[in-house]
Amino acid sequence: MPQAVYGPGKTPAQCAGIVAELLAAGASPVILTRAGDAQVEASLLDNPDGVVTPRGGPAPALSTVAWRRRDERPARVLLITAGTADLPVAAECRATLDAFGLRPELRPDCGVAGLHRLLASLDELVEADAVVVVAGMEGALPSLVAGVTPAAVIAVPTSSGYGSSFEGMTALLAMHASCAAGIVVVGIDNGFGAACAVARMLH
Amino acid sequence: MPQAVYGPGKTPAQCAGIVAELLAAGASPVILTRAGDAQVEASLLDNPDGVVTPRGGPAPALSTVAWRRRDERPARVLLITAGTADLPVAAECRATLDAFGLRPELRPDCGVAGLHRLLASLDELVEADAVVVVAGMEGALPSLVAGVTPAAVIAVPTSSGYGSSFEGMTALLAMHASCAAGIVVVGIDNGFGAACAVARMLH
Amino acid sequence: MPQAVYGPGKTPAQCAGIVAELLAAGASPVILTRAGDAQVEASLLDNPDGVVTPRGGPAPALSTVAWRRRDERPARVLLITAGTADLPVAAECRATLDAFGLRPELRPDCGVAGLHRLLASLDELVEADAVVVVAGMEGALPSLVAGVTPAAVIAVPTSSGYGSSFEGMTALLAMHASCAAGIVVVGIDNGFGAACAVARMLH
Amino acid sequence: MPQAVYGPGKTPAQCAGIVAELLAAGASPVILTRAGDAQVEASLLDNPDGVVTPRGGPAPALSTVAWRRRDERPARVLLITAGTADLPVAAECRATLDAFGLRPELRPDCGVAGLHRLLASLDELVEADAVVVVAGMEGALPSLVAGVTPAAVIAVPTSSGYGSSFEGMTALLAMHASCAAGIVVVGIDNGFGAACAVARMLH
Amino acid sequence: MPQAVYGPGKTPAQCAGIVAELLAAGASPVILTRAGDAQVEASLLDNPDGVVTPRGGPAPALSTVAWRRRDERPARVLLITAGTADLPVAAECRATLDAFGLRPELRPDCGVAGLHRLLASLDELVEADAVVVVAGMEGALPSLVAGVTPAAVIAVPTSSGYGSSFEGMTALLAMHASCAAGIVVVGIDNGFGAACAVARMLH
Amino acid sequence: MPQAVYGPGKTPAQCAGIVAELLAAGASPVILTRAGDAQVEASLLDNPDGVVTPRGGPAPALSTVAWRRRDERPARVLLITAGTADLPVAAECRATLDAFGLRPELRPDCGVAGLHRLLASLDELVEADAVVVVAGMEGALPSLVAGVTPAAVIAVPTSSGYGSSFEGMTALLAMHASCAAGIVVVGIDNGFGAACAVARMLH
């Protein structure tokens, strides 16, 4: 497993220091998540070889930074999102998978309004080793995906949506109550965790 | 709107008396919901012409009883359920629709494991005047239905399911957070209310 | 159904791009909801014929923008609000109904302190095809409306209110627990969804 | 204030003993609430002069028993219920008011389906010293009552109802979020507490 | 009852306009609550005779403004707070009571750390007509007060406190679960509502 | 710490077997909690020297059984309850303290209605080494106790009470939100845990 540093609530100096300490202590990848620009800058100054991946999405700008990434290895990982608002979580997941040497295919906007896009990926779904499904609002997409693939399905509820979405809690509960067998779920907005779960499955 | 009497918590004599009073007071249908056998018997003894529809499902046996049902009238109402456990709520909905003179088509077991059954009903869905979708667990079925029909979609969350279903609350919240536009929702297990909503729309 | 773009969390360029894509892909109305000024400006620059409707209410200023609106068609839709704080949600609902060619009558401030205004609309209520009721706080108004009209009643809980209103959750639950038969409910603050529901019913 | 003994969870002997102790210790009324038949019997055997008022409603049969009731005194207290299922709570409230020497007028079944009954009591409402409103489900009735009377309005949420009623929590929250000014609320099903509140106001 | 305008979410012009309309329409006091400086200014410009009472507490500065206040009348109303953070709610309550012609005595800081202050007010408590108790955190103070006075006790939970206070929900639930008989509760932070409740009791 | 076996959900044979295994494996006290009569009988048959303490309270009869109790040692532990319904939890706590060789003084019924009993124990409170306070409903008693003693105060919320007590959750949250400094809290109804906490403090 990689060593992870969660950015929010830490000073730039703290981020840089913890990253340096983790790089010195072991041989695993080190990943800084949800880092603001000042945190990224300070961490790279002290630890130069990190790869920065912006999360995108609304301000403030946040990035994932990975040091000591593993070599690419063959695996068929699909990364499916329901809507535009789920892309930052998917970006964090992708950057983390990259650090494990896994290169996922991104299939965005496959929610109810884009079911044709999901159906167009049917062959990929059937042959995948693992499928990460990122979805907020009612969180129904993993149920559909699990119905058409025998692969592992890792569901990531997101806090996108409003009103009755309750910051992702509705999606999390719906994913757990899914009538499709064998879906597994990670925490709300936890793209990093989903990537680690895939890495565990394919280790 | 029909006059309704909710059975649970009332004595057989109370049920019979309230039904009699409502029949005397107006000209609307009168409907007794979730009535146990003793309540049904007492109510029919005093008010003979009621039509009894068992809800089915696990004990105790409960029924819907309707008096002064309206004549049948032409309308295309579909009644779709996700799984076996949703049938009692659908039965209550159907008996109430019958009391309004509406004869719904029942399409059961169209959940994720039975999506082919939903797809087989595609033409009906497109041409329907209203579609009632009864679903528990993650409550995803209304989102799918709303994606393929321009008709009114009335979602009924049910308390079927277990663990993270939270007695229907997960399905209710998921239906409200749906990314499919224009779904409307009634209360948990409220098949009676869904039928009344259809009647309002088609009045 | 119209194609919808939910503004919050998207950059102005993303809004403009998605609107353009949706206009190119189909023939439906396209609606941008809760858009800030920069999002409106960018979207109109690329897609000139949108009609902007401000939501009003507290800052920041948000608008609904509709492209390719349908021709007006005859239907009696009433749009009732409980209080001043419910007007932004009603404005979003109205702008969306307009895109469907439906021209609702707005009857504002009909809450408990303005029941005389509700009673003054009694004839309209009885003859309406559909009634949208927008209310926060205790969410009691739909129960009253449903008691005097045989029409479809679409209840929209709003996050107005404070203290025990819990951002609209109290109103949502109260509307679902209503003792008036046949009320249907959409998500919190979902004026757009209520309009789509009306369009489905009258399609 | 009266001394109260809450029956559930106590043995008949415990009930009888505590009542005896309270009668010996002071001069206030003593009230045993929600007592089963065995508890009532044991308590009356040891403390003979108690007045028993059955709560009514579904089994098991429960009663309120009052010892050392105060003399009747003049006050205009109205006790309004929304539906049949609210009557047991109203019965407990009435029995407690009786122990204070207050003789409330009961106006049952004044919910949305019985608004004409509420309107028929308009004069009484305007002239009342205090109005207790017992209601479950969406809990809207106190808002209406408070709109037509300048008197104190004590709202009692009840656990009647089902689905989204959440054992009275929906009604409790709705009553607290009421847009009618000056409503006060007691705990769920707490008819005893509402009566004590009236007694405090009129002491 | 006074006519009330809730400031938050309204523009200064809306506040001024609604106040003017309410002053024109009736003869009751009119009260603007939680108004920011711009709202106060605009409302006074159009409606000059309002009496402004600052709430105090943390920024932003908010005030209660009352027009057409009633003449003072004799009544013994106590206004007790648990801690410093409860003072803004008490200030709103006091300003509203003033508008009814009621002049409450304020007894601040009577929480657990200041029980001696509560005990010092024992005589006042016993002779009061009504006692308003404003308390956040664990909300225990009303239980204590109700144990020493036969007067009406109106409990106001406040959102002061942190961690497990849950914005006043803990205090609200605790007040409703109180083992002291006859406490009544208003909504979280609803000093205005508590004052109206007192006015109803003493009307 | 003692080895504990939680009775509910285990067969009598399972209870007897686990107790035997724990007695064989170490030298600590072994405690079986909330055991029904059949569980007690089976456990004593196989492990004869257990001391049985009935919890009391409503059926079904449950007991605490302790094997290999420690010798009595000097310590001043007070065990205070708010009401009759809290006694079973206190009995479990006492039986567990006994197994540690601690002999607590029980001071029952010290809630709001019995504050004089609390005040009568003032000297004991000031000189205690530890005070366990068992209380349900609004959970206010620990705040009061902590205000008059410098000793450790261990608060045990109980699921006694009804309506807004929410099975002890209201008391638990209120105890955590207490404005009295230094109260510590154990889980709902966890008399066993409170005793273990005292043993840790005095070890």
Place this chain on the structure above:
Amino acid sequence: MPQAVYGPGKTPAQCAGIVAELLAAGASPVILTRAGDAQVEASLLDNPDGVVTPRGGPAPALSTVAWRRRDERPARVLLITAGTADLPVAAECRATLDAFGLRPELRPDCGVAGLHRLLASLDELVEADAVVVVAGMEGALPSLVAGVTPAAVIAVPTSSGYGSSFEGMTALLAMHASCAAGIVVVGIDNGFGAACAVARMLH
């Protein structure tokens, strides 16, 4: 994936019929979960070759029944439980894994009181292909397991425990909030789902 029939709420005849239908329709294993004795008997009468695995635990007796089980195949799956009360969920998981041809090693009672048992399995943990961790109460065991194995960790929260366990919700949330990277979670008590997830990962 296997076809699954959830027993609770279905009549014995319904169970038997659905099993027969699923066996006729495909070639997958068919699994009946949480079936009571009458359901098991009826299902086996009509569909003779099912393998019955009792869940154990408190009454009523429930079993998992599997038809058309797959041949055994090599894989190192560990099934770890925290306490005795978690065994029924583990039994359901094991019976389902068996139907997939996977033969898990069960390592029971590895919770905090049995950490030595967990440490004794360290080599197995490091070399496992997948680890299912079944735990209720505070749900901490998966965090520990994930800290010592690079394998996939599937956490199953159980409704065992009492008081603040909230029927497994506390464990579910704690597992999702785990600071150990890459844990995945299934629904409360969903041993069947965990087994299906393992099968997906190893398919």
Place this chain on the structure above:
Amino acid sequence: MPQAVYGPGKTPAQCAGIVAELLAAGASPVILTRAGDAQVEASLLDNPDGVVTPRGGPAPALSTVAWRRRDERPARVLLITAGTADLPVAAECRATLDAFGLRPELRPDCGVAGLHRLLASLDELVEADAVVVVAGMEGALPSLVAGVTPAAVIAVPTSSGYGSSFEGMTALLAMHASCAAGIVVVGIDNGFGAACAVARMLH
């Protein structure tokens, strides 16, 4: 017990005034918690001898200020944190312990990723008089600590973490549901309260 002033929501002048009043009224330590720079400055200007301890962590900068600290006394108190984000709460706890004359040893970063650090402190743990464990996210650390020490374990849930951490509620519930016997819990982020609890135990 010390007299405490909670900074948030008070003006600098209010802070300074209350501190002065408390210093004048008694002889206990006086502690100002979570004070911003302006509050610290104003309080020290009027009450010069306070000792300021910054909490550290994300902006805004907050400090604990203590006046009239007690002399140091011998006691072995350990202060263990799970991660970096828990340090501000630990700093508040430490500053408060200092005011009691207790000098805790801080052992930071002992969470799942730093278990070796916990194990390195094993001797200290066994010999401690009291152990304060500060942890957010899944809150599992106190269970582990309680498994290896016979000392009092005071668990402090923190609002660090994200997604399913729910501002510390998950950790609080998990700590209460712990299967390790005798853990006690204080409110979320309540480092001050934990220190007071230790002082009570060692008084």
